[in-house]
Amino acid sequence: MRHPVLGDIILSRSVRARRISLTVRPSGEVRLSFPTYVSERRAIAFLEAKAEWVASARSRFAARPKPPAPTKEEVERLRAEAKATLPPRLEMLARRFGLRYGKVTVRAARSKWGSCSWRNDISLSLYLMTLPEHLRDYVMIHELCHTVHHDHSPRFHALVDRLTGGKEKLLARELRSYSIR
Ligand SMILES: [Zn+2]
Known part of the structure; x- marks a missing residue:
């Protein structure tokens, strides 16, 4: 939906939601989640009541200095580290949990940390190397x-x-507090 003051709001009605909640991402994206038994009207009333909080959360994120875009050398260093680290770790986790995947590729993806194709090939972003280990896992x-x-x-x-x-x-x-540079 488009809110007159807050702009685009993602409405997410789900069976998993236990209550109405609002999240503001570092990108400024606002998501209003609510359980299936709550009406959209009530969820929007909740949003209205929190509009000031949303605006201030957004401006806090905007004020936070963005890390500079990585240089070419830095990307190459991350790529080398990622190729040496991520595939063996993925293999280890797959064995631990008894899961099978196809191929694994490491890419300079900036839009997602990882993806899995319908063939079960897994693609991992080399920017995972900028995350703490537990989030990489x-x-x-x-x-x-x-x-x-x-x-x-x-x-x-x-x-x-x-x-x-x-x-x-x-x-x-925790992962949402990190963004791909
Ligand atoms: Zn997924």
Whole structure:
């Protein structure tokens, strides 16, 4: 929806949501999540009540200095590190959890940390090297779970949650505070 003051708002009504909640991403994206039994009107009323908070959260993010874009040399260094580190780690995690994937490729992807194709080939962004190790593992576990469920269904999230020791939500939230440079 388009809010007159706040601009684009992503409305997300889901069976997983337990309450109405608002998240503001570093990109400025605002998501209003609410359970299926809550009307859109009530969710929007909640948004209105928090409009000031949303605006200030956004301006805090905007004021935060963005890290400079990596130089060519830096990208090459990250690529070398990523190629040496990520595929063996993925293999290790796959073995630990008894999951199988096809090929693994390391790319200079800036839009996503990772992806998994319908053939179960996994692609990992070399920018994963800029994340703490536990978040790198979390991204790889997420992609490995797509070899079982090719969607973001409740079953998929239940699997990720199990393989991360019940920390999926926590890790997802932590990951959102990082952006690909
Ligand atoms: Zn996914």
